[in-house]
Amino acid sequence: MPGDEGEAAQEARGATGTRWLRPASMTEGVFDMLQARGMVITVYWLTLRSAEPLQEDHVRRALLHLLRKVPPLRTCFRRRGDCLWLCEVDKEAVDFQVVEGADPRRVTEDLMNRGYASHEGPLWRARLVRGAVDEDCPLEEVRASFPHTSHLVLGNHHGIADGTSNARTYNLLLRILNDVIAGRTIDDQEQLGEMASSEEFQEMVSAKLRELEKDPENLQRLLEEKEKVMTSVPLLLQCYPSVQGTQVKTEVIFEELDEDTTRRFFRRCKSEGVSVGSAFTALINGATIDLAKKAGRTDETFTLNEVHALDVRRFLSGDTSKHLGSHITAFSHAVEAPAAWRESFWDYARTLHHSLHRTVKQDPMLEECIYIAMAGEEGVEAMLATVPPPSEDCQSSNLRNLDPLLPDALAGEHVQAVRVLRGSSNFSSFTCHFVHTFRGRFAYTQCFSSHIITEDTAKALTRAIFDNLPALL
Incomplete structure (x- = not known):
């Protein structure tokens, strides 16, 4: 050592x-x-x-x-x-x-x-x-x-x-x-x-929870809303029944945009006043709606439950550039999407974008507070000891542009990285989406639970996402 x-x-x-x-x-x-x-x-x-x-x-x-x-x-x-x-x-x-x-x-x-x-x-x-x-x-x-x-x-x-x-x-x-x-x-x-420890962030969570506990009626409303989300069935699983009797396993599907398509996608997002992450989330939701309609759903609107990973370093005091370890939380989000989402895609993406960013700004610690309140004296670990059935339609992790974080991978004189793909095995979700940009190319990984959905369904979702994208540029 x-x-x-x-x-x-x-x-x-x-x-x-x-x-x-x-x-x-x-x-x-x-x-x-x-x-x-x-x-x-x-x-x-x-x-x-x-x-x-x-x-x-x-x-x-x-x-x-x-x-x-x-x-x-x-x-x-x-x-x-x-x-x-x-x-x-x-x-x-x-x-x-x-x-x-x-x-x-x-x-x-x-x-x-x-x-x-x-x-x-x-x-x-x-x-x-x-x-x-x-x-x-x-x-x-x-x-x-x-x-x-x-x-x-x-x-x-x-x-x-x-x-x-x-x-x-x-x-x-x-x-x-x-x-x-x-x-x-x-x-x-x-x-x-x-x-680095997460003591500062946990103190912020505790302070937020104490604030919530001063208004028991509001806290109870939040807990009931969370319980409703946690017991809901994702849209795709309503339309494509879960796989039964297979080994618990996460599998992966990778896609990558070329540099020209990446540039055009980013330019269009900027001109529409929408972050790339928000636009891509809207695209995932749109693809999910397409598969539901293909399976026979005729709803005029859909509300899809999302979970987004969030780096908590942004909320900490001082210089966090040396903070290694696991400094993340997650937050839930949902906005109504029209069944005819293509015709008004950028309006829908803007609505989603403003809602997402408002949630991050106002309540970055709310999700952890709710889990702690739901767990009570037993603790969050005990609450999660039994794997709950999937309830979210979309889980995502967006690291944005990796180039500033990987300069030595781009400039080595003997060896360089030309592609970076990443993912994680799932817990309670049936699919999770990982996105970032590296060397000017937008990279995507779908990690899907092959014991819950079939590979054909996972591939159909990916294809729907990337088949729709060029028409929106």
Whole structure:
């Protein structure tokens, strides 16, 4: 481990030899409970191009340096009495394998559906998948200078890292890999950031909950509204019955827009006064309505329940640029959509956009408050111990433009990333949508629960989204 252990650290390690760092947050505890069942496990798939074929030893050494420089990768979770704690792993270990002749998508799904021994660690994995020499690379200048393709698939326990933390970590990995190949010295003492606690945000949640409790009638109304949403049946599952008797598993579908279509999509969103995320959410909802109409639904309007991931760093005081770990929450949202949504798409998208942004501005902590109030003395972890049936029509995660977070992945002299795809196994949803932009191309992943909906239905939803998009530009 980097650095010498001082007296305080030795005291924290205690008689058992475990170095106790701090009590786990509610979010970390929930993620730890779920990942043990193969749920909410994050995976990134990086397509790499290199000047020479990547050597296994170079990648292994880069991953070891990454472990030493990124605190979350050195953590695990252990019980201390009745409390779950974040701890430092007892020894250096990197779970790395080279996979020959495999489909990277299947490797991605494998890592997405495998839990971790959270009391021991490591809580992350890496797989190097050899790619074909003639595999597609849309960037001509990169294709010419970096003719060799490989894939690096990286999975992690969601309790140790969110999307922002992962992007910064994998940018560092590409920097280290280029340094290893070049033979440069790497300083393992220099750390990427810190495994920051969520204490400030939890205090904000507690303050908001105390405020809500001063108006019991309003709080009861909010709880009843949430209960109604949680017991509703998603539109697609009303029209396409759930799959029965299959293994609990999340599978993935990937799509990517070319640079020209991405530019036109973004320009149109800007001219209409709508964020890209809002427009794409409206497009997902429209595609869902199309499939419902195809199945025979004749409603004039539909109200679709959405859940959106939210980075809470934006609400914290001070400089959060070094905050690693899992600093996310989620919020629910719904607005009415017309059945004839194409004819008024941008009006609908603007309505959705303003409603989404108003919710984020006014009530970013409301969802956690409601869950805490619903859970009562048993706690949120106990409430989520039984997987509820799907209730949301759409779950989404939008990391926006990844280029500023991955500059070293774009500019390495020996190896560069040309495509980044990401996703997570599902918990209570039947489908989740992940979007971002990388190298000027809009990338999309649908993670669908193949034990709930068929692959044909998931593919039909994806096709409806991307078949409709060009006509709206």
